[in-house]
Amino acid sequence: MKRRGVYPFTAIVGQEDMKLSLILNVINPALGGVLIKGEKGTAKSTAVRALAELLPAMEAVKGCRFHCDPAQESFLCDDCTDKFRKGELQDTETLKMRVVELPVSATEDRVVGTLDVEYAIKNGEKKFEPGLLALANRNILYVDEINLLDDHVVDVLLDAAAMGVNTVEREGVSYSHPARFVLVGTMNPEEGDIRPQLLDRFALSVTVTGEHDRENRKEVIKRRLAYEADPEGFIDSYGKEQEELAGKIVAAGKLLPEVTVADSMLDKVADLAIDLGVDGHRSDITLIKTAMTMAAFRGSSTVETEDLKIAARLALPHRMRRRPFEDGTLDMDKVLSVLEG
């Protein structure tokens, strides 16, 4: 059976912030993920799944269960570290970055990995069976309805996200491996809250709402109908746009290491943090990294105030609340006045 192609990313009408935040995370996987909040039927999941088509290729150690990056010797798994020490790390393969879905019903053992039961019974020896976090290394980990995830699964997710390493001490196996992933979560706020700590792990957050513009709404329907009538044809018709965007993402990824930040920009970020009274320092660095990625996406190697403004809009709103359930709102006028001042 031929797999039906997914709805093209570039065919999604509106929702610019959501699309941008996803793109920025693909360009810079070290950015720290995005949380997409919104009611049902606002193309949240469609966008994340569509993103898969735009993901760039990456070099990985051939045969490695964690698709280690041969160029990053600090983040190799045990096997690859061994190979690296022996100078045997040349054998690589090109893989496409992918979206790994973590279903809300996932159990902890499936997430972190566990004892390979079949192997143990057949051979009387213990072996680690990797879980979703292993698959997610260097990929996108997508959790739909992340606010409904079981608490203990959230805990292990936080643990891994913080360390970039998944440490497993369970069911007879003791193992750790790299788990550096882009965390993408979607949630419908009406169905319950998300824990502040998990919230803070997301670099960016966007709120999507249904299109209110009549023309846009009509356009949404039209495209959906066209897609359903002839998926292949519809996808083909967006081929050029998709290719362009994918090309832009690759180019931005290459440019990113060259992007520099002037001291005056750091000043602005520090002022902003102090003025808004944000907790901790994660927001500062996220703001800067987002702005740098934004600059790269524009094709520029210098961060401008405009980049900071966009970054502030994406990176700050969810960091504004001090205590759980306080409705934190980002005073965008204040942000603009600080950034422009």
Add this chain to the structure above:
Amino acid sequence: MSGYFNSYPFAAVVGQEQAKRAILVALVNPKAGGLLISGVTGTAKSVLVRGAATLSGNRKLLNLPLNVTEDMLFGSIDLEYAVSKGERRFEPGLLGRADGNIIYIDEVNLLRPELLTAVLDISMAGENRVERDGISFTHKAEYAVIGTMDPHEGVLPGHLLDRFGMFVETENLKEKEQRKEIMQRLLDYAKDPAAFRIKYEEETEQLMAQVARARELLSHVEISEAMMELAVQYCTQAFCAGHRADLYLLETARAIAALAERNYILPKDMEEAALYVLPHRMRKPPEPQQEEEQPPAEPEEQEENDPPEDDNNNEVDENQDDLIPPPPQPETNDGENEPEENRDEEEDNKPSEQDPHHNAPREDKVDGIDMHFPMPKMVLDMGRDQVNRKGSGKRSLTKTDLKQGRYVRAELPKNKVDDLAFDATIRAAAPYQRHRPKNACAINIQQSDLRQRVREKRIGTTFLFVVDASGSMGAQERMRAVKGAIFAMLQEAYQKRDKVGMIAFRRKVAEELLPITRSVDLAQKRLAELPTGGKTPLAEGLAQAFITLDMLKRKEPDAEPVLVLVTDGRANSVVQEGEDPVESAIKLAKQIRKAKITSVVIDTETDFIKLGVARQVAAEMGANYYKLKQLSQGDILHIVRNIGV
């Protein structure tokens, strides 16, 4: 992934001097009792600890992940050996590997409390006794524990807090230059980690050498009589319970002296040590006299339950500061670490809530929420058997619900096995393999080997708030304080993952404002919107609560609901003509007691002439009784299970 060789250098962390010093002490002297680092997210807690791994020399830093299962923590039967040799042999777990090393627990407040208790207990005892999977084994387990936590995710109970020798808080740096420096360094690090580490190599090596020398020197550092006296003096001044603090204080000072390459302790070492050892142990001095009447359900000893300072109970901390002479500050040159300063800053961060509804009509008015209301320290004693760490204690916390929750351990199946614990089953089968026929598999499993998984789900409690919204509650801003108290309890409920519901009664009716839900967020919104006005149908409120809880019990028989009644007790309205409002309230209260519903009454009556109805209702309901004023003064809300009549 054996270590943290790729982490951000310890020496490159800007500020956080206290945390850095305390970490060095923990690396040098395990007898200082380990260290708990508390701080809001993004204040370099974990970065510091991971960076410290490099400095630790031959003592390894072992990460204890939250997903740890008991067999892997305590050790278990050596599976491979059992299969090949047919004999049982002990295979050490994480605690076995930890001997002589340091255990690092990130987000320590999220670790299952019984595991944390065990880890800390064994650390103190210095040995781990294992009785499981047919293995009986004891091994040495001397290690220090370093934990990090975010107070927003819940605080550790006092008795666990106490077991950490040292406690420091990481702070949010407010200075622009420092913030910029942090960003710059992180950017440099992100760009080229290797080059960045080289830049800090010299400092890192110096620190490594300092730790190594201090370790050698440690046993030569003498503790003089005078220093012992000083330690005792500090601890009595801070009203520390027990004698642990004295020892930790001296051992910490000893490490500080060793770090300074001295073989004797100076008073300033003790001063510095006090900064790390005392803050989480300070107690209120016994009060000379009680001006408040005693509540009927007298809370038990509470010293053990003081959570650490965090910004949610500022007022309380300040109260304590008034009462306790703070330990003398060391005359250090870095003035930036004054704890007082932090407190001021946190104070500034608190939202100043304006009441936007001041001009609402007289009959119905909506009060704002008093955001300054301190978070009450709630202690729930539902009479559950406390799990003893390796025993097979009953755990009513455990949900036998199918395949949900965290797999905590395995047991012999009582009925049909429906959730097979593969690992335990294989372990059970392993020793017999030499005598069993092989059929293409190395392990032949028989019925008797099967083990069932025991899963545990943190079942939060369900709090049903029954709120008096009558006119009398609206007087003198009383509702503001009430909302503040409820809001504070909601936050606590959030941290414990509790469910909440809310019923308000006024005029002639009781209204279910919020059905029982997990969205504490929604509860807060409803609370903010709740108007006051009209008479007080107290009985109606209780009746509605009774119905709601009855339905809950039917839906979730495991649920342990707590009814929180907030009222001034001025019952003056009934649905049926001719009934006495107070009498019917009391009748319902008795019914609630009979149904064994755990309840708390928060009495808001402040009028000069006290009718004491709320108190009477509390007594009839078997409720724990508190005055709002007590809560605002930081009293612990001690909720003891209602065992009925």
